Amino acid sequence: MNTTFLELRETLDKIPIFDTHEHFLNPAFLADGQNTLLRIFKNSYLAADCISAGMDASWWQQGSIIHGPIDLDRHHTISPLDVDQLMFYVDRVKNTAYARALFSGIRTLHNIDEELDPTTWETFSTIVQRNYEQGEWFDSALESLGIRHVIWDSYFTIENPVPWSKLISLDFHTDDFIDYPWAHPVEGKSAAQIAKTWGVDVKSLKDLLQAIDTGFMRYKDRGAIAAKIGVAYRRSLRFDDASEEDANQAFIKLQKNYNESDTIVLGNYTVRHIIQRSIETGMVVQIHTGYQCGYLDQGRPTHLVNLIQEFPRAKFVLFHGGYPYSDEAGLLAKTFPNVYLDLCWMPLLSPSMTCMMLERWIDLVPQNKIMWGGDVWSVEDCCGAVLLFKDTLAKVLGNLIKSVGLPKGEAFNIAERIMYQNAIELFEIDSKLNN
16 A cells, blocks of 8 residues: 555544434344344345345345335344355355445454454354443444444334434435325335324325425424435436426326326425425435436436426435436536535445546535445444445545645545535534534
8 A cells, every 4th residue: 555545544534424324223123132243234235245146135034124024113033044044145245345344344343353254153243242232332333433423314214213322313214205105115104104193194185295394394303404315216316397286186096096107296296395395494405316226217317407406495415426327416516506426325335436436526526515424224334334435535535646736735625525524514513513
């Protein structure tokens, strides 16, 4: 390693982090006797690579929330035999960034020098379980990483999110109110079910809009600072114009039976209501763009141009840099004052691709418009994501120092902005952090 990288990397360890996006599961759910380590694995991105390598996808469902039924109250038993099946495929995927991040995060947070393999699994498992039995494990782990604050996407508990940490602020996950109102696509609660817990019976378009308003009020009262739109997994981010009459007719037809075209029309209308409420409540709109399971084209950032222009007072953050359409995302952030870029998840997906994206963005986009989040479910994965992110950022800044003569002082300033200051300014919560 060259001295510039090492100096930069050492400096990054001194900069606090504002983590803009996590899906953290409550540590109480992950802690499960001697199966805690296995449960951490089962609630990680590693599944995608193992399945790609040939592993049976159903293996991941038992003991998992993110790959199985969404039921936080259900007790999931995990057989120790699962370890043998896991490690066989781990050997095939240990080259990937998903695997490297999870392994390094576990070793770093739990202070383990050995490599994880079938012979050391029990040692790892015992140490991890002992740490989870400590009451302050979660906050102390994040603080050890330099993380000052986290925005938490309470996707699995939308109707009643309960943050367990002083470091967490909420976002309002709005997908169910853009989708078909009476069924959830992956076994969670539908918009109508969520609304009922809030005292709203969804029998008309007006009721659905009231449920959205109620959600914003409830989340704002709990200190939420963002609204999340992640529907690119299920539909295009192209939200064409839809009148109230169009939406009302679509709602009436959907009450009788589901169909995709009317669901799209209804979502085109409700997403505008959501963005308007985000403006009124001062919440930033975080949008999943780019890569997802299914059709990549659904998440193209340029699909959002009409909404960006229609709502100039809204603040739009493009998650995942729009990858593989990161140049589109960069041009949107360069062009529109209300568009920002978030590297969340990208270093975990591919540090090398993230290096290319970030270097081009620093050339292209004002430095106050780029930020980072982990986008994971456990603090171990978060640790691995932080390490990959810092390595990536140090490499990019080192390259710019060498290639274009970027002054080191300016490189440090850019790093502080991306890691912390940009999110502080965008989400306007400096006073909260100082309390």
